[in-house]
Amino acid sequence: MAPDSINTIGGEITVNGRTYKLPKQPTVVVCIDGSEPGYIEETVKAGRAPWFAKVMKEGTNLLADCVVPSFTNPNNLSIVTGRPPAVHGISGNYFLDPETGKEVMMNDPKFLRIETLFPSFQRAGCRIAVVTAKDKLRGLLGKDLKLAAGKACSFSSEKSDKASLAENGIEGVNALVGMPVPDVYSAGLSEFVFAAGVKLMERDRPEIMYLSTTDYIQHKHAPGTPVANDFYAMMDGYMAKLDALGCTIVLTADHGMNAKFGKDGQPDVIYLQDLFDGWLGKDKAKVILPITDPYVVHHGALGSYAVVYCADPAPQIAKLKAMEGIEAVLTKAEAAARFELPPERLGDIVVVSTKHKVLGTSAAKHDLSGLTEPLRSHGGISEQRVPLICNRKMTAPAGSHRWRNFDAFDLALNLVA
Numbered sequence: 001m002a003p004d005s006i007n008t009i010g011g012e013i014t015v016n017g018r019t020y021k022l023p024k025q026p027t028v029v030v031c032i033d034g035s036e037p038g039y040i041e042e043t044v045k046a047g048r049a050p051w052f053a054k055v056m057k058e059g060t061n062l063l064a065d066c067v068v069p070s071f072t073n074p075n076n077l078s079i080v081t082g083r084p085p086a087v088h089g090i091s092g093n094y095f096l097d098p099e100t101g102k103e104v105m106m107n108d109p110k111f112l113r114i115e116t117l118f119p120s121f122q123r124a125g126c127r128i129a130v131v132t133a134k135d136k137l138r139g140l141l142g143k144d145l146k147l148a149a150g151k152a153c154s155f156s157s158e159k160s161d162k163a164s165l166a167e168n169g170i171e172g173v174n175a176l177v178g179m180p181v182p183d184v185y186s187a188g189l190s191e192f193v194f195a196a197g198v199k200l201m202e203r204d205r206p207e208i209m210y211l212s213t214t215d216y217i218q219h220k221h222a223p224g225t226p227v228a229n230d231f232y233a234m235m236d237g238y239m240a241k242l243d244a245l246g247c248t249i250v251l252t253a254d255h256g257m258n259a260k261f262g263k264d265g266q267p268d269v270i271y272l273q274d275l276f277d278g279w280l281g282k283d284k285a286k287v288i289l290p291i292t293d294p295y296v297v298h299h300g301a302l303g304s305y306a307v308v309y310c311a312d313p314a315p316q317i318a319k320l321k322a323m324e325g326i327e328a329v330l331t332k333a334e335a336a337a338r339f340e341l342p343p344e345r346l347g348d349i350v351v352v353s354t355k356h357k358v359l360g361t362s363a364a365k366h367d368l369s370g371l372t373e374p375l376r377s378h379g380g381i382s383e384q385r386v387p388l389i390c391n392r393k394m395t396a397p398a399g400s401h402r403w404r405n406f407d408a409f410d411l412a413l414n415l416v417a
């Protein structure tokens with residue numbers, strides 16, 4: 001990919017093959033983790049989100065498709081690069097690294113193959129602020145940013161007390177926000193992101209801000225439930241403050257969320273490693289779940305997408321295709337083409353389960369003790385629809401274009417008044 005070019009006369013930059021106007025006012029993109037369509041609408045219906053009510057009527061209210069696998073890392077990186085995983089390289093939260101043969105988290109910035117938009121906007125003279133709920137995303141999102149007080153910062157709620165000028169471009173975050181470090185399993189972890197966004201906008205007025213939350217609430221509470229409505233009502237208040245500060249705000253999600261349990265209230269799981277062990281012999285095939293995360297309390301590492309490494313995949317693909325609960329079974333090449341994924345970071349088979357089913361490895365390997373509510377999860381095609389909302393009106397009709405969540409910066413900078 002050619003390096004970014006800056007056209008100062010036109011006030012535009014081209015990054016990763018897409019052109020963006022430089023911001024005329026502070027531009028905030030919010031990734032609401034796990035925000036399936038319906039959460040915001042239900043809170044509006046309950047009369048608890050006056051800002052959203054106004055924006056969805058008078059601003060821009062679209063639906064978009066996220067990247068499959070509908071997981072956090074691939075989608076956050078698509079939103080901040082403007083490109084699919086085939087280009088940026090982040091194919092899951094977790095993968096089998098072909099260079100080392102080891103299973104690792106995909107949090108290391110070395111796995112990101114292109115720059116995010118942020119260094120280019122910084123070189124064009126913009127102040128940048130990146131705030132995430134969990135620290136695991138910070139390294140990827142802040143890659144290549146020149147951190148400096150008041151100019152560029154990148155930090156998480158989770159480690160807000162550890163933020164330093166050298167590592168994060170900011171210190172004294174808790175004093176600035178007026179909140180202590182929240183529990184990693186709480187709505188407070190996301191609230192901290194919004195509260196920090198407002199304080200930073202008041203103090204430093206960054207031209208480009210990216211706020212990314214955690215889906216702890218969405219994993220446990222469906223749209224319209226009291227806890228979900230409380231969460232979106234809380235968000236509504238912070239968005240109203242950013243709006244009052246003159247920001248263009250685009251909100252989208254990294255993925256949706258669906259109920260994944262049976263009539264008995266237990267997770268409805270297809271344990272793929274157990275299946276393959278039965279078909280081929282123990283450990284002849286290797287099942288990898290790219291949802292895997294150290295924070296398993298939300299979902300017990302159960303999602304609707306898995307990759308399988310095995311010799312001679314064709315007969316296994318045929319067996320999987322005949323099974324109930326399987327939405328798609330694809331070869332590596334088919335999956336790479338259909339979902340715009342990097343083939344060298346996929347297994348030999350890609351499996352996607354249906355809306356209310358999840359995929360596991362072996363039954364014995366999943367710790368489901370943290371599931372205090374019936375399982376809600378994501379990863380599949382059934383969680384691809386997400387909101388794409390802006391507090392300003394589009395300058396031209398939206399048309400029948402297939403919107404992606406990674407059009408968020410394009411919408412904010414190029415397509416609204």
Ligand SMILES: [Zn+2]
Nearest residue numbers: 033034072254
């Ligand atoms: Zn997520």
